[in-house]
Each structure stands twice: as C-alpha cells, then as structure tokens.
Amino acid sequence: MFDDFFTRALVAGIGLALTAGPLGCFIVWRRMAYFGDTMAHSALLGVALAFLFEIDLTLGVFIVAALVSVALLALQKKGGLSTDALLGILSHSTLAIGLVMVAFMTWIRVDLLSFLFGDILAVTTSDIAIIYAGGAVVIGALYFLWRPLLASTVSTELAESEGLKPDLSLFAFKLLMALVIAIAMKLVGILLITSLLIIPAATARRFAATPEQMALTASLLGAGAVTLGLFGSLEYDTPSGPSIVVAALILFILSLVPIRLRRTDPQNSNRREHAK
C-alpha cells in the first residue's frame, strides 16, 4: 500500500500543513483570506514569467506574489477603490495574464491543470527538501514576528505606539505567505492553496484557548487533513489535491458539532455570567 510516491506525497503534504497552520491563523485573524487568494492566483503569472526568463518556478512564483503585495500597498496608498475591489482586479488579472502568456509561448508544453490543481503524487525528494527548508524558514521567521504580528492584529496603533513595528512585520508576513504559496503550488495547486491555509485554522478555533494553541492545533489538523485526504484519494481513486481539501472541510464540519454541546457546560456559562 505504501508505494514510494505515496510516502513522498504524505511527507511533503504533512510538511506543508505544519507550516501552513500558524500562517493560516494570522490570515484568518487578520481577515486576509481574499488577499491570500489573490497572491495564489498571481502564481500563474509567476509560472509564465519563470518560463519566459528561464528561472526556477518556485522563485518566479515567490517574486510575483511578493510584487502583487507591493502593488496592492501602492494602490491602497493612492486611495480611491476599496481594498476589496483592488484585490479582485489584481487576483483575476494576474491569473488571466498568466494564462495568456502561457498560450503565447507556443514552444513550451505545460500542463496548466497541474498548476491549477497541483499534483502532490509527483513530488520528488528535492521538492520535499524545499518544503521542509522553506517551512523551517517560515516557522522560524514567524517565531520572531509573533509578538508584533499578534499585537498589531489586535491594534496596529497600539503596537506602533508601544514600540513594535507593525508595518514591517506585516510586510515580512506577506513575504512568508508568498513563500508558502510558491512552495505549495506544486502540491495542491494555486486554486486550492488558500483553503489549506484557512480551513485548518478555522477548525482549530474551537479547540484553542490561546493564539499559540490555535496555531499548533491548526498545524496538526492540517496534517490530519493531508493524511486523510491522501488515503481517501488512494482508496476512492479521486484527485489528491481536492481530496485533501475535502478532508479538511470534513474536519471543519465535525468541529462545528461539539461546540453546541459545550455551550451547556458549567464553566462556559459561568464565564458568560461574568461577562454581564
């Protein structure tokens, strides 16, 4: 049952999920889901440019995703359109430009679907090395950014007035997002990356009492979703990337059930009495 490619997929997917957990928590807390989507969609433009300039795919995706976040910042400064609308424009125009560019480059034969939906079963040993090295960078950087990021999630001004650097840490966070998206593209594809960031984090909310607990729980739930999804895809012969997302969704739905039971437990009702 444990074919070699399957073990590689499992190891790669779990590595990605562990990295995505804490990052996804911040995306949920800061309501950056659409921003994450935009970055992910721009990855296709990164792919196209990487082919054009003959550079590494992951590097190309990272650069374009980072540029998109800079472009958004510049457009926000300019004022006028809402962030929501700007994200909509950036998201789909970068995706469209990427598709058009790939169509123009007739000398390149690429399977676009593998970028849109990923192919976790095709990961190589060097891909795994990149996933774990990149993951270590992301987790390490998050460790140092944790306090300013969390404080500015509560209030940017509070963080800034008390000597933290919210703008700088947010920018660094966006670079980490770009890095994770670049790494994740091969595994789950650009259309499904955001779900792997958001769904485990949203699921973890129910089981966490502190932000740190939530980050850890999100990692573990993500790893669980990858495992469940991959075994499911093997069992039912379904596409691997979407199967992982479906598994994550099932965990999320299951997490909705016990909260109704918990409402009646005495500790919680005490808490609400205090709140009044």
Next chain:
Amino acid sequence: MLDASQNTPGRLIDMKNVGVRRGGRWLVRGIDLCVNAGEIVTLIGPNGSGKSTTARTALGVVKPDEGGVTRKPQLKVGYVPQKLAIDWTLPLSVKRLMTLTENHPAREIEEALEAVGIAHMERAEVQHLSGGEFQRALLARAIIRKPDLLVLDEPVQGVDFTGQVALYRLIKEIRDRTGCGILLISHDLHVVMADTDTVVCLNGHICCRGTPQSVASSAEYLKLFGTRAAETLALYSHHHDHTHLPDGRVRFADGTIAETCSDQDHEHDHHH
C-alpha cells in the same frame, strides 16, 4: 525645543505648533500642547475635530507635517486605542491580552487586573467582556507596563453613566498612585473628567484651554458646544465632590442627577 524639554524634567511630551495635513486638508494645525508627569490633560472637541490625530501625533504614530514633537527620551507609553475590533476567531483571554506587547510575571498581571477591578475575569475571552469590562482590561494592559504616559482615547465609550464615573475615578487613582502623565480624549461632553488639570478644547485648532471650570465658562467653548454642554460640565464637576463616597451612594447620586435637575442634587448632598 530640545532645550525647553530638558529644562523641565517632568515634561513627557511637548508639541510645538504641530500641524497634520491629509488629502490637501489640515486635520489639525497650530497645536501647542504639553503633558507633564502627574498631570491629566483632557482633549475635548466635536467629531472630526482632530482629537485622535493630535493624540497619535503625540505618540509618534502620525508624523506631523509642520511643527515638532519632543518626547522625553525613552518615554514609556501605555495606550488605550479608541476602536478595537478583535476578530472572533482570535482566542484571546484577558490574561493573554496583558502580555500582548511585553511579557509580565503572573503576579503583576493579577495585580494590574486587581487594580482595575476585573481580577476574577483573568480567563475570560475578551470578546465576551462588556464594554466597561473591556475598557478596564485595556486600562490594565496599559498600566502593567508602568508607563510614564498613559494615552486614553475615549476610554469610557460604550460605558453607561455610572460606569463612566467609576472609570474616571479609576483613571485618577492610577495617576495618584503611579504619578504618570495622562492624555485623555473625550467627545462625550456630558462627563468631562473633573480631575483634569488642563482641558484643551479642539476644533482643528486649539479653541481654548484651562481648568475644566474656566473652559466651561469661556466664550469659545460656549460657541462650540452651546450653553447646555457647559451646564452639564459644570454639573458634573460640582457633583464630583462626592465621588469619593462608597460605591453604592455615588451610584445612587449619579442616577438621580442623570435624570433630573441640579436642585435635587443639592438636596441630595445635604443629606450627607
């Protein structure tokens, strides 16, 4: 500017002719303001008069487009911002809120929560707190840092009248105990804190300043807020003589005043 602040050892913040310009419009201009240690300075003014902008400029979060701000070297600030929308998805207990920008030992956290009267809520999630409890938690978070300067942007918003009086008393106690300077922002003119040393009345520029009583009776203030506002301000500062009474009595007295005229207030006072 630097010389001036060095000559005054207790000076925390000194703003000289500060102006902030956004989108081709001056939000505030010509602001001269200083806060000394142990002093409570209250900024009042209508909506959009630049109170928050002034406070943020004092903090250094907003850079002035003209004039200058001198802060005491290594000034430690505790800030209670005006609007805090904490997403429900963030699991943040009162205890965890206390260590948001700095670590503190558990004992100090308990003491700070004790000081603001919500020690029993240490484990509650901040999203479950009432308006008054949340403001108290934010105050505790700011004072645990042992700041030289507390900046409180509308600390009594969303709090009922009784709670407002209690919060203002708490703020005064903090000042008395720690000797920090306090920059307070208020747009709710019904209860301007009577313990304020200086009231600065803003409307894009400084209209007038002085003690609460002198500002309330000044022509500029009356022009800006009308005579009724002045009456309520005077009323509260008069009433304040009795906020040192035990909790129950003070609350009862405030309830009466909020509903009726000042004559009854006098009657009530005579009972004591």
